[in-house]
Amino acid sequence: MIENRRGLTIFSHTMLILGIVVILFPLYVAFVAATLDNNAVFETPMTLIPGTHLLENMKNIWANGVGVNSAPFWLMMLNSFIMAFGITVGKIAVSMLSAFAIVWFRFPLRNLFFWMIFITLMLPVEVRIFPTVEVIANLNMLDSYAGLTLPLMASATATFLFRQFFMTLPDELIEAARIDGASPMRFFRDIVLPLSKTNLAALFVITFIYGWNQYLWPLLIITDVNLGTAVAGIKGMIATGEGTTLWNQVMAAMLLTLIPPVVIVLAMQRAFVRGLVDSEK
Structure with missing residues (x-):
């Protein structure tokens, strides 16, 4: 029975x-800034109208980027998509x-190996990131898509989630597959x-959102614009020293970066929610 309390x-x-309001207001301010020209965006206080x-700023940032040594933003978006x-x-x-x-496989110390994988969650990212950069440098993977993606593919969290789900499969199903002569990969497929x-x-x-939002890792291993x-x-679009930041174009770039994750979430919303519910069972 659900209590109906008006005050609550x-x-x-x-x-x-x-x-x-707390979540959307900064996004609205960014949207407004992206619709202004170079003069209006520096007015104090900045207008909220x-x-x-908007289209002019997006077209400019899309084709030219911001800054003398900046790549076109469409290329940055493509690199982010490939990475994610x-x-x-x-x-x-x-x-x-x-x-x-x-x-599936019954081998000695398999639970020990699993917990060795799982215990990596307790290590802060800062502890692991510089040794990883050194390994990537020794493998000559700096400034490459392989360097962007390979070190981030291992995941103790994902392994744990899949292990918990696979353990819910009935033992009878696994034994029946073994009796029928199904190979491990056939049963998996x-x-x-x-x-x-x-x-x-x-x-x-x-x-995908985790990969798309990566910030520190690309900064450490990528020097090619x-x-x-x-x-x-x-x-990199934010000027340092005495330079001037074109905030309207920076905000336009920020809005462009929101599009792929939003599309992914909307396209897979039902399956995403169902997957989260199933993982809790």
Whole structure:
């Protein structure tokens, strides 16, 4: 039975509205700034009424970038997509196969190996990132798509989630497959993959956004402007010293970076929610 308390309802809706305002107001300010020209964006206080230069700013940033040594923003977006998609596909493949091996095969110390993978979650990113950069440099992967994607494909979290899901599969199903002579990869392809669709969708969305939003890693291993990513590129558009930042174009670039993650979330929303619900069972 759900209690209907008017005061609680009003309080809940008030907090919801405040939360929406706190989240959306900065985005609205960024949108307004992206619609202004170079003069209006520097007015104090800046107007909160949208201007008419949004398409102009987006076209300029899309084709030319910002700054003398900046690559076109479409190239940064492409690099970000390649990076995010590569990380997503690689992370899902590595995590699924690792979890499947731990659950399917009976070998000594398999649980120890799993917990050794899982314990990496307790290591801060700052502890691991510089040794990883050194390894990538020794492998001559700096300024490359391989350097952008390969180190971020391993995921203890994804391996843990897939392991927990695979452990819910009935033992009778696994034994029946073994009796019928199904190889591990055939069982994985014909049984496990179809049953994992919702989990795959949820992890795909989360991992794609994770890869798309990478900032520190591209800054550390990429020096070629033609391999720069969108999120890291926006930081490079902000002038230092006595330079002037074209905030209207920076905000236009920020709006462009929102489009791919939003499209992915909207396109896979139902499967994403279903995957999260299934993972909690």
